[in-house]
Amino acid sequence: MTSPTPVSRADVFGLSKLLRLQWEKAQDCYVLLYPEGMVKLNGSAGEILHRVDGKQSVDDILSDLKRAFPEAPDLDADVIAMLEAAIERGWIERKNG
Amino acid sequence: MADANPKPLWLLAEVTYRCPLHCAFCYNPTDYVRHTKNELGTGEWISALRQARAMGALQLGISGGEPLLRDDIEELVAEARSLGYYTNLITSGVGLTEKRIAEFKRGGLDHIQLSMHDITKEINNFITDTNTFALKKKVAAMIKGHDYPMVLNVVIHRYNIEHVAEILEMAEAIGADYVELANTQYYGWALINRAQLMPTREQLEKAEEATNRFRAKAGNRMKIYFVVPDYYAERPKACMNGWGSVFMIVTADGTVLPCHSARVLPGLEFPNVRDQSLEWIWNESPAFNKYRGDGWMKEPCRTCPEKTKDFGGCRCQAFLLTGAAENADPVCTLSPHRQVVDEAIEEAKNPPAQVRPIVFRNDANSRKLAEGARDLVPPGVRGLP
Numbered sequence: 001m002t003s004p005t006p007v008s009r010a011d012v013f014g015l016s017k018l019l020r021l022q023w024e025k026a027q028d029c030y031v032l033l034y035p036e037g038m039v040k041l042n043g044s045a046g047e048i049l050h051r052v053d054g055k056q057s058v059d060d061i062l063s064d065l066k067r068a069f070p071e072a073p074d075l076d077a078d079v080i081a082m083l084e085a086a087i088e089r090g091w092i093e094r095k096n097g
Numbered sequence: 098m099a100d101a102n103p104k105p106l107w108l109l110a111e112v113t114y115r116c117p118l119h120c121a122f123c124y125n126p127t128d129y130v131r132h133t134k135n136e137l138g139t140g141e142w143i144s145a146l147r148q149a150r151a152m153g154a155l156q157l158g159i160s161g162g163e164p165l166l167r168d169d170i171e172e173l174v175a176e177a178r179s180l181g182y183y184t185n186l187i188t189s190g191v192g193l194t195e196k197r198i199a200e201f202k203r204g205g206l207d208h209i210q211l212s213m214h215d216i217t218k219e220i221n222n223f224i225t226d227t228n229t230f231a232l233k234k235k236v237a238a239m240i241k242g243h244d245y246p247m248v249l250n251v252v253i254h255r256y257n258i259e260h261v262a263e264i265l266e267m268a269e270a271i272g273a274d275y276v277e278l279a280n281t282q283y284y285g286w287a288l289i290n291r292a293q294l295m296p297t298r299e300q301l302e303k304a305e306e307a308t309n310r311f312r313a314k315a316g317n318r319m320k321i322y323f324v325v326p327d328y329y330a331e332r333p334k335a336c337m338n339g340w341g342s343v344f345m346i347v348t349a350d351g352t353v354l355p356c357h358s359a360r361v362l363p364g365l366e367f368p369n370v371r372d373q374s375l376e377w378i379w380n381e382s383p384a385f386n387k388y389r390g391d392g393w394m395k396e397p398c399r400t401c402p403e404k405t406k407d408f409g410g411c412r413c414q415a416f417l418l419t420g421a422a423e424n425a426d427p428v429c430t431l432s433p434h435r436q437v438v439d440e441a442i443e444e445a446k447n448p449p450a451q452v453r454p455i456v457f458r459n460d461a462n463s464r465k466l467a468e469g470a471r472d473l474v475p476p477g478v479r480g481l482p
Contacts, residue, residue: 018246018274020183020207026104026153033183035208035248035275036322038106038155090317 014054104153105345119226128467165192178205190236254294280326333410333426340388420479
């Protein structure tokens, strides 16, 4: 096992070019599509990943999520853990440095 | 687990059975010449794509034969993208030009899966019975040049299995993102040629070791799928994730199948998209319901705790090797017919002195097989593949 890749708030991530993220009405969720496969994302993973656009920093994404879900408890640790898992799986790539 | 309300998430469009290659391991029906006339037209394909998408289909494979033999693939790709499919063109590369690939890019094709055969020109040209080695490298560069994810599919058999390390190095050098080392599965032409294609257990183990060494060295840059040949496994593959569960194939002449080789099964009438809606075909047709769930199972599957994992394996393999589709897939060591698989493994280890010549996939051989030329089918194979 490789150790988790640390994510900092200034980082900017984009989706891997091997992936397409799409809202799928029939399944009422976001799906990740890639050669020979697809993953149905749960609600929170979908909300996070569709904000990963190669422009917004992690900090921007956190603020945006707080605006969208004002009633949610502190999300920061969960969001960062989800991004780290997404790096491990090759779903997202760092765009800064 | 079997879904109570299954959706055809994966749609494979086998748009033509015509093919410029003549690969000895092709899974296409050996009597494909029967299905090369009356190909669906562009409008009929577009209607099928729309129907399947409305039923929830997401992944679309455009395959064949060689799909690029049709001149309307650009139009089908653009339609598929506008419908929201993730679209994969599965090609030998023959017929891919700068003009066509640029048009695919404009239409929103998501990726191209290119078949490669070996690092040597000799084996590439031998196993495909064509002179296509240089072309494949050229096409790989073209795919890269247009910034597509590059998926290489390499069918593995006795003639190239000892080159796995070099094949992976070549794939890395040309910038592949995914490599499928797909060990031959014995259907269609591959079953006819099994005695010539099947590697030994030792060759297989060495190939797996070479793959793991490469993974350790190269890391995550290139994803490698090593598709294990099921004859050497103890349990069957969860074929198609269960009959009529997630997978649907519309074939060149409009016949709709739950798996690539279902046509071999006797007593089933497969519906045609020209006559029926895909909705009816998927939900209501007797053919798509025949092996859904586990009501059809016999022992040892019926009471097996693993039946929810592998669904009893492959119905076509059960029929081809045991004579009855309801039997357990004979790959399973719990099957009373496992011996037919062990005999094939033994034959791979000690090939008979007189090896039958390879039967290449071509129109002349297909016509012979369509007429029932049993002498081309290896002994021990119960159905005509």
